[in-house]
Amino acid sequence: MIKEHCGVIGAYFLNHKDPSQVIYNALISLQHRGQESFGIASLLGNEILVSKELGLVDYKLIKENLREQTRKVIAHVRYSTTGATTLEDAQPSYSENSDLKIALCFNGNIVNFIELRKKLKERGYLFKGNGDGEVLAAFILESFKEGKDIEKTIYRVYEEVEGAYSTTFLTSDSYLVAFRDPYGFRPLNIGFDNFGNTLIASETVAFDVNDFQEFSSIKPGEMVLINDGKPEIKTLKKVEKRHHCMFEFVYFSRPDSIFENKTIYEVRWNLGRELAKTYKTDADVIVPIPDSSRPAAEAISRETGIPVVEGLIKNRYIGRTFIMPKQDQREKNVKLKLNPVKSLIRGKKVLLIDDSLVRGTTIKRIVEIVRKAGAEKVYVWITCPPIISPCFYGIDIAIHGELIASSRTIEEIRKEIGADELCYQTIEGLKRAIGLGDNICLSCLTGLYPTPLAQKLSNELRNKEVKERYWEIELNV
Ligand code: SF4
Numbered sequence: 372m373i374k375e376h377c378g379v380i381g382a383y384f385l386n387h388k389d390p391s392q393v394i395y396n397a398l399i400s401l402q403h404r405g406q407e408s409f410g411i412a413s414l415l416g417n418e419i420l421v422s423k424e425l426g427l428v429d430y431k432l433i434k435e436n437l438r439e440q441t442r443k444v445i446a447h448v449r450y451s452t453t454g455a456t457t458l459e460d461a462q463p464s465y466s467e468n469s470d471l472k473i474a475l476c477f478n479g480n481i482v483n484f485i486e487l488r489k490k491l492k493e494r495g496y497l498f499k500g501n502g503d504g505e506v507l508a509a510f511i512l513e514s515f516k517e518g519k520d521i522e523k524t525i526y527r528v529y530e531e532v533e534g535a536y537s538t539t540f541l542t543s544d545s546y547l548v549a550f551r552d553p554y555g556f557r558p559l560n561i562g563f564d565n566f567g568n569t570l571i572a573s574e575t576v577a578f579d580v581n582d583f584q585e586f587s588s589i590k591p592g593e594m595v596l597i598n599d600g601k602p603e604i605k606t607l608k609k610v611e612k613r614h615h616c617m618f619e620f621v622y623f624s625r626p627d628s629i630f631e632n633k634t635i636y637e638v639r640w641n642l643g644r645e646l647a648k649t650y651k652t653d654a655d656v657i658v659p660i661p662d663s664s665r666p667a668a669e670a671i672s673r674e675t676g677i678p679v680v681e682g683l684i685k686n687r688y689i690g691r692t693f694i695m696p697k698q699d700q701r702e703k704n705v706k707l708k709l710n711p712v713k714s715l716i717r718g719k720k721v722l723l724i725d726d727s728l729v730r731g732t733t734i735k736r737i738v739e740i741v742r743k744a745g746a747e748k749v750y751v752w753i754t755c756p757p758i759i760s761p762c763f764y765g766i767d768i769a770i771h772g773e774l775i776a777s778s779r780t781i782e783e784i785r786k787e788i789g790a791d792e793l794c795y796q797t798i799e800g801l802k803r804a805i806g807l808g809d810n811i812c813l814s815c816l817t818g819l820y821p822t823p824l825a826q827k828l829s830n831e832l833r834n835k836e837v838k839e840r841y842w843e844i845e846l847n848v
Pocket residue numbers: 556615616617618619761762763764765766812813814815816
């Protein structure tokens with residue numbers, strides 16, 4: 372199980388009777404991106420009101436804190452990649468100095484946040500939690516001091532903050548701002564309805580559920596500035612090549628979302644088709660591991676003529692809400708989460724389709740479960756190529772030693788997980804399936820990072836027997 376990252380929202384209501392319903396709809400549609408906590412911040416005059424709670428999105432908190440006349444709101448669902456599961460680290464992050472107050476929501480990971488945090492502490496910032504959202508908020512406040520200009524401030528973020536950051540924030544001088552890092556690791560979109568209302572969201576599904584018909588992605592390096600009236604969109608930094616996270620396509624985003632003009636469902640279907648073109652199989656049935664590998668399984672079935680059966684049933688009430696802090700607890704609970712339909716599996720050669728192998732512990736359990744259910748053979752096809760290196764851009768795969776593929780051959784992995792066959796997607800197949808050429812991030816597959824500190828950290832950590840994330844060591848948490 373990989374920890375999710377976060378989902379962000381920003382909204383400007385020019386003419387809407389029920390802002391709380393729009394925010395609730397948007398947040399609940401992003402719930403898969405984070406279940407540890409959620410929060411909202413709204414502007415009331417020059418005051419910023421922040422409310423947050425641990426756990427799943429709750430309509431009551433939103434309804435109680437947003438009014439019909441609320442104009443500007445940001446909101447967030449969180450699953451930590453830095454910091455802990457505490458209200459202090461939950462977002463929106465609120466910060467203030469003598470010039471400005473801001474509340475900020477952010478999805479991604481700041482690679483140089485330890486250095487930035489140290490510098491900001493030296494300048495007198497007191498941090499309540501350990502998360503990088505708070506550091507980004509403080510950095511914005513500090514940069515705003517010079518020149519008191521939002522555009523220059525965001526430009527400075529682009530120059531000095533390394534990493535992935537799809538961000539929305541509110542300022543006490545009445546601005547709603549959104550910006551996306553120059554590489555575009557994480558998604559961020561802007562949409563409009565027919566009544567002059569604007570919504571900003573991590574995934575386009577938030578527009579569908581709110582009937583915002585017109586939408587597009589906020590481009591990497593772009594800033595959206597909303598005071599009153601139409602949003603102003605400016606490109607502040609352009610890089611030669613984009614680095615959209617391939618994992619958004621493979622696993623994270625909802626299949627009904629569109630990321631960089633590509634429907635996630637279609638990409639997952641393509642991933643299955645690529646596998647079916649690359650490998651041959653004598654399987655009797657195809658069993659998708661719910662939920663994200665289902666489109667790939669259907670595509671393989673279409674190509675090979677082998678039927679897809681729902682041989683593994685997921686308990687949706689555990690799902691992603693069942694947060695187990697320790698790996699061994701998570702492993703034990705695979706059984707509780709997935710149960711086989713024995714009559715569909717018994718005596719069959721079963722082809723399991725999974726989206727990715729990170730630690731490999733979950734698939735090992737699943738192979739065991741399927742064998743115990745009477746399968747004659749268990750084959751495993753993975754829609755993502757081997758993950759060999761950590762992610763420093765917002766996904767919780769941060770230690771080489773955790774990754775089953777970082778130091779093993781495919782044959783060694785097959786033996787380790789107990790499968791009769793193991794086939795991975797190729798990098799070329801993945802690129803073809805996504806269809807964005809070289810404008811995707813493949814760093815966790817190649818060990819090559821587009822930003823310098825991430826490359827340095829990866830090189831340093833590769834041969835060390837570290838058990839904690841680099842930020843855990845630095846922060847001593
Ligand atoms: S390193 Fe991997 S998980 Fe992280 S942003 Fe790049 S593709 Fe996504």
